[in-house]
Amino acid sequence: MIITKKRDFQELLDNIRDYKSFFLIGCSECASLCGTGGENEVKELAEALRAEGKEVTGGIVAKTGCQVLGTKKELKAYKDAVNSAECILVMSCGAGTQSAVELFGDKPVYPTNDSLFLGNMTRFQVFDERCSMCGDCILDKTGGICPITTCPKGLLNGPCGGMKDGRCEVSPDIPCAWVRIYERMKKLDKLDELAESVIEVKDWSTAQSPRALSTREKKEK
Amino acid sequence: MSFREALESGRFVVTAEVGPPKGADVEEMVHHIELLKGKVDALNFTDNQSAVMRMNSLAGCAIAVQHGVEPILQMTCRDRNRIGLQSDLLGAHALGVKNVLCMTGDHVSAGDHKGAKPVYDVESVQLLGIVESLNNGRDMSGNELKGATDFFPGGVVTPEADPIEPQLMKFEKKIRAGARFFQTQAVYDIEKFKEFMKHARKFPVKVLAGLVVLKSAGMANFLNNFVPGIKVPQELIDELKAAGKGKGLDAGMSICARHIRQLKEEGICDGVHIMAIGMEDKVPEIMERAGL
Numbered sequence: 271m272i273i274t275k276k277r278d279f280q281e282l283l284d285n286i287r288d289y290k291s292f293f294l295i296g297c298s299e300c301a302s303l304c305g306t307g308g309e310n311e312v313k314e315l316a317e318a319l320r321a322e323g324k325e326v327t328g329g330i331v332a333k334t335g336c337q338v339l340g341t342k343k344e345l346k347a348y349k350d351a352v353n354s355a356e357c358i359l360v361m362s363c364g365a366g367t368q369s370a371v372e373l374f375g376d377k378p379v380y381p382t383n384d385s386l387f388l389g390n391m392t393r394f395q396v397f398d399e400r401c402s403m404c405g406d407c408i409l410d411k412t413g414g415i416c417p418i419t420t421c422p423k424g425l426l427n428g429p430c431g432g433m434k435d436g437r438c439e440v441s442p443d444i445p446c447a448w449v450r451i452y453e454r455m456k457k458l459d460k461l462d463e464l465a466e467s468v469i470e471v472k473d474w475s476t477a478q479s480p481r482a483l484s485t486r487e488k489k490e491k
Numbered sequence: 492m493s494f495r496e497a498l499e500s501g502r503f504v505v506t507a508e509v510g511p512p513k514g515a516d517v518e519e520m521v522h523h524i525e526l527l528k529g530k531v532d533a534l535n536f537t538d539n540q541s542a543v544m545r546m547n548s549l550a551g552c553a554i555a556v557q558h559g560v561e562p563i564l565q566m567t568c569r570d571r572n573r574i575g576l577q578s579d580l581l582g583a584h585a586l587g588v589k590n591v592l593c594m595t596g597d598h599v600s601a602g603d604h605k606g607a608k609p610v611y612d613v614e615s616v617q618l619l620g621i622v623e624s625l626n627n628g629r630d631m632s633g634n635e636l637k638g639a640t641d642f643f644p645g646g647v648v649t650p651e652a653d654p655i656e657p658q659l660m661k662f663e664k665k666i667r668a669g670a671r672f673f674q675t676q677a678v679y680d681i682e683k684f685k686e687f688m689k690h691a692r693k694f695p696v697k698v699l700a701g702l703v704v705l706k707s708a709g710m711a712n713f714l715n716n717f718v719p720g721i722k723v724p725q726e727l728i729d730e731l732k733a734a735g736k737g738k739g740l741d742a743g744m745s746i747c748a749r750h751i752r753q754l755k756e757e758g759i760c761d762g763v764h765i766m767a768i769g770m771e772d773k774v775p776e777i778m779e780r781a782g783l
Contacts, residue, residue, distance in 0.1 A: 435653055
């Protein structure tokens with residue numbers, strides 16, 4: 271899921287200082303699990319804004335905020351509340367914020383969260399990053415552990431000289447990705463496979479923003 | 492005799508390390524180059540070591556060439572993408588630099604520009620492959636070059652990495668990618684180093700043992716606690732302590748000289764790489780004490 275973190279409230283107030291009335295859009299997917307855009311957070315933000323003398327005309331927890339047409343449909347029921355708000359606040363990720371920008375061409379839209387990374391939830395509201403969405407997966411070669419993401423240097427062929435007792439030079443909190451990969455491949459009896467193949471220089475063009483994908487044309491043909 | 496010829500001849504070679512200045516003033520670096528001229532087979536120039544921004548390695552190497560000293564260009568993957576690395580390699584070659592040491596590079600978080608975006612577009616094994624490609628007259632994309640390079644490529648290895656197996660796997664990958672010589676992370680336990688060399692001797696590569704000159708017991712403890720892959724045995728720390736106040740460096744130089752002598756006399760490896768880290772002035776005396 272996309273991991274988000276609430277932005278500083280004072281910074282938000284500074285962003286919206288010129289506006290008086292707001293409509294809030296949360297998201298039931300990632301932002302809800304991150305505690306940044308679910309039912310409770312929408313309610314809390316509405317209260318906090320009112321305490322600052324602002325008007326909140328309404329709010330919604332969109333099912334999937336990054337799904338533009340679906341969100342548009344859901345918002346129809348809130349037409350009056352949306353129309354009477356000067357400004358839209360989006361409590362999801364940057365993708366959700368930009369869905370709203372597309373839907374509200376004539377209204378200012380501000381994010382209440384920072385978008386951090388594609389994360390795994392390991393415990394309730396504890397997240398770590400395991401995939402960078404580079405566009406050309408190498409997990410087939412590395413025992414299912416991504417060194418591009420879990421090694422701070424993104425090394426492809428083994429640990430650097432900074433590994434100490436199986437930990438990373440960047441922080442002892444980070445286990446060395448290549449020690450993990452090595453141990454896993456050893457367990458799977460695939461060390462030969464790991465040792466013999468040099469992973470070639472990566473083609474980063476697959477990670478070049480802005481990326482887009484449509485599988486529609488293929489189907490229509 | 493060039494560094495490469497010396498290694499290939501089987502002579503015990505000596506290299507040392509010079510860090511380019513943090514600033515535009517090259518006087519001290521030139522002093523160190525002149526001091527070590529004729530004494531060492533080649534001089535390494537570090538590449539923004541510890542991710543601390545300094546003058547680049549290439550300028551240091553070019554100045555060494557001007558002064559008649561053979562340089563080894565240390566090249567990390569931290570600060571340049573594949574275009575920058577290849578371009579700098581071609582430029583280095585044009586300036587008379589023939590030895591290149593391919594390294595990953597310390598992470599920016601270790602240095603003095605912690606907010607920098609680290610590059611690592613390619614890494615050390617792949618960089619060795621790139622050097623091989625340039626030597627064969629093609630860039631890494633396969634485009635033909637107007638003039639091939641003639642680099643002597645090397646890599647680094649940490650004989651005391653813990654765990655050692657993934658490190659040895661990478662060591663072998665570097666050899667397959669084209670590394671012809673290795674300069675190791677600092678070693679202090681010669682018996683343990685012999686174990687590593689037993690493994691390394693299975694491959695057609697030359698190995699120079701890395702030696703960092705100890706200045707005090709405090710420095711030894713610091714290396715043990717904070718520098719990955721360095722293990723100073725307790726008996727050496729005791730030896731430094733026993734030397735007494737103000738005598739640590741002298742004892743450290745003796746330890747270094749003793750290790751050089753042993754490595755050479757027992758034919759354990761092919762040479763030594765002395766990293767004096769700010770004590771470059773002492774390298775000639777260490778070599779003298781080692782009987783070189």
